[in-house]
């Protein structure tokens with residue numbers, strides 16, 4: 004049977020793939036005609052071309068794939084005519100080829116509204132690689148850009164303009180809001196504010212009346228008579244199905260375009276099918292890739308069933324879900340199910356957090372049982388879950404709002420998790436893979452990683468939006484199968500941090516390689532090196548850059564500084580308790596001036612100097628150390644600062660000398676390597692000016708002594724510290740702190756702050772008290788000795804680095820030109836100082 | 844992949860001991876920055892472009908190296924995108940692939956091949 008496909012776009016290609024995957028060779032004689040000069044490429048990820056992807060990277064399958072599968076591919080040769088009576092097609096280059104079955108996969112073109120001036124140079128559409136090539140060339144001299152269309156594609160085009168360096172870009176939308184088909188007005192406003200922070204100007208309710216300029220565009224005029232200057236314009240105002248060939252050959256087309264198809268995707272001629280963006284099904288064009296793939300699958304399945312006389316019933320296409328998530332733009336936007344559902348009894352719950360720029364809306368059925376659809380702007384993490392909840396009509400929990408608010412009682416929201424989904428829930432809609440298929444490949448084929456699942460089922464290989472869900476499904480299935488989902492570090496270590504901590508200690512291992520040889524496998528990675536290096540540092544307190552452990556340190560630890568935008572580093576000398584002499588302040592000023600560093604008072608009561616070149620770091624630190632400073636460990640997972648308030652030395656309310664105590668504590672624990680960073684605070688009275696209760700440990704003066712609080716946190720999930728002991732003296736306070744910190748260092752998972760560690764601890768603060776105060780684990784003597792050892796062996800690692808030639812040598816950008824600095828580190832002036840040049 | 848018949852020029856980058864064990868350094872070749880890695884655990888040498896395609900930062904030489912299965916890789920210090928040291932392909936997201944260069948060692952000297 005001769006199958007001829009017109010159009011080699013995403014859907015045309017997918018059809019070929021599906022057909023050859025399931026048919027026996029020689030059953031079909033497949034020919035493809037494509038108008039573009041390249042084999043089908045991934046149009047969905049077209050914008051990544053600007054991020055450096057080449058045409059080859061985007062290719063769905065190279066020309067050799069078609070040859071290997073006996074598919075005759077004619078590229079750069081569009082079909083000019085279909086002769087339905089003879090059942091042949093004529094190509095532009097003059098070929099005439101017969102067909103038994105003809106597949107139209109001609110896709111769509113950009114819709115260009117009839118505005119005078121669209122033919123001018125500098126006006127582009129955004130659909131093919133050629134369009135992108137032309138845009139790239141033009142953008143080099145363009146300064147002011149505009150995009151007509153504030154929909155899905157328009158916003159993507161606007162982001163592309165920014166990526167091309169045309170940062171002064173306006174988005175012009177005719178409708179009163181952005182993405183009118185996907186989100187409501189409130190959502191649009193939130194999105195607008197977010198996009199404006201990216202530097203885009205958003206003009207809604209704006210109708211372009213003319214494009215100005217002689218040969219090339221110079222501006223745009225709007226219906227309200229206002230004008231803007233523009234030297235580059237992208238029109239992205241919607242799509243127009245490519246039905247011209249179908250129309251010419253007398254097939255039925257829709258009034259507003261599109262080739263009319265039935266449930267089998269047949270056109271008005273039963274031997275001709277239309278799939279993808281050119282097909283009009285029940286009055287609807289599906290401008291997304293997933294429904295196009297579904298159409299390809301159905302036609303391929305039916306043709307194969309037909310030729311094999313398979314008893315399987317004919318598969319048919321039904322209205323397809325148009326849920327979408329916006330990609331690339333740097334703002335999460337998603338809409339799913341029916342985003343605007345309203346009607347009798349239907350309720351909508353919405354949260355609009357203008358502070359965080361997050362808007363979420365869900366629409367709930369009249370009986371309160373099912374989710375109909377919704378909108379997410381600013382935070383679309385729940386998109387997949389919510390989409391599945393809609394698609395599978397999962398019964399909602401009693402308080403449906405919990406699913407967007409997050410459960411507040413600490414317990415998982417029942418009914419809304421992956422466990423609640425039926426086996427036939429479609430997880431990957433691009434490749435039509437269900438929950439059952441994924442769980443099966445875990446159980447039957449031992450696919451335990453995302454990559455294995457991708458290989459085995461193809462799930463997650465399309466748009467990739469389902470990958471987080473696949474991950475959850477894998478973990479969940481492994482657990483359900485009784486496989487321990489061990490809290491292991493990574494593929495190289497089958498141990499949790501705590502287990503490894505004990506093993507390293509008992510075996511007295513001193514280097515990363517020893518630990519890997521003895522307890523790991525393979526050659527390590529960025530997930531296991533830092534925690535192991537941190538364990539070694541916590542246990543032995545040796546200079547972290549020695550013994551070949553330097554390259555096992557996270558980059559910031561390896562260079563004893565935080566890497567910042569542009570590749571320069573920040574310098575933070577320790578200023579214990581925030582107390583500093585005028586002389587030291589002067590030195591900081593002098594050093595900053597000499598090395599042209601931006602200086603800022605930090606939130607931790609000290610001074611950060613930003614913008615240091617790698618090769619300047621040792622010189623800067625040498626000068627600081629000469630003046631009596633030492634490392635502030637701002638780069639390490641270790642003690643940062645102990646904030647203080649001025650206390651009884653000056654403050655009329657001060658009960659004790661909080662500054663002296665803060666300095667004492669900071670100097671005791673400085674350099675202590677821990678699972679995450681540690682911060683402390685000491686306040687001189689309950690007015691709490693040092694904010695001690697928001698720290699990992701906080702000490703507050705009372706009439707009788709000190710109250711000790713632990714496990715507070717700022718950051719994204721702030722949490723107040725809890726009271727561990729009341730009215731204790733300094734000595735007891737330090738003893739408790741020694742124990743508390745060592746307990747944490749020994750048992751917490753990597754990158755877990757004390758607050759999260761406590762939250763996960765069975766028995767909570769009550770248990771912690773019995774350990775730290777009543778010695779429930781019998782470890783306290785040991786921990787106090789460990790801490791004493793830490794205090795005795797502490798050394799400033801920056802001092803060691805500058806004094807050890809082979810360590811110092813590592814601080815240069817070019818190994819073969821150590822005196823030269825990285826020419827790509829660029830600065831811009833700002834308020835009499837400098838800032839890092841923005842990255843692209 | 845198609846082997847191309849271009850001529851490779853080898854330039855002297857540095858000495859073996861200038862590169863930290865299981866780590867990288869940045870080598871300057873005219874205006875090009877090349878990240879050179881000594882994966883001493885596997886007794887292998889690799890060279891790639893120094894620029895991370897994610898945010899165009901000249902930083903891969905300061906990244907941490909390791910393996911994913913058998914594939915040697917480097918993680919960018921900025922946002923931990925990882926790239927294969929063998930093929931340059933991005934392994935944990937869809938950043939574009941980085942350029943790789945051949946490396947050879949002669950008499951304790953490291954040479955990198957450029958076209």
Ligand code: SRM
Nearest residue numbers: 565573604605606607608609611637643716717718719756
């Ligand atoms: C400089 C500073 C901001 C400022 O200009 O004030 C700052 C800057 C950074 N903070 Fe911070 N934080 C600074 C005070 C804070 C505070 C306030 C405080 O300490 O009182 C907090 C909230 C309190 C807390 O930690 O509980 C804070 C919570 C964070 C977090 C979130 C931690 C969490 O538990 O959620 C991160 C991210 C992380 O560590 O993973 C972070 C990470 C960072 C990093 C390291 C991000 C990075 O990797 O580049 C920034 C490095 C700057 C640099 O190169 O030196 N920073 N950061 C402050 C330095 C304090 C200091 O002297 O060391």
Ligand SMILES: Cc1cc2nc3c(=O)[nH]c(=O)nc-3n(C[C@H](O)[C@H](O)[C@H](O)COP(=O)(O)OP(=O)(O)OC[C@H]3O[C@@H](n4cnc5c(N)ncnc54)[C@H](O)[C@@H]3O)c2cc1C
Nearest residue numbers: 010012013014037038046081082109110279280290291292
């Ligand atoms: C920038 C951009 C971003 C997108 N983002 C997303 C997204 O995030 N998610 C999503 O689901 N979808 C997205 N899409 C839409 C998606 O790309 C399309 O749905 C998909 O490409 C449709 O596939 P198709 O094969 O029907 O059409 P196309 O890919 O357009 O292919 C049709 C092909 O047929 C050729 N052709 C036309 N007429 C003839 C003829 N007479 N003879 C021979 N060949 C002919 C055309 O030249 C073209 O190569 C995006 C589109 C663009 C442009």
Ligand code: SF4
Nearest residue numbers: 567605606611718719
């Ligand atoms: S709040 Fe964010 S941006 Fe500000 S310093 Fe901390 S990490 Fe950097």
Ligand code: FES
Nearest residue numbers: 895897898919922
């Ligand atoms: S710059 Fe390399 S990962 Fe972001």
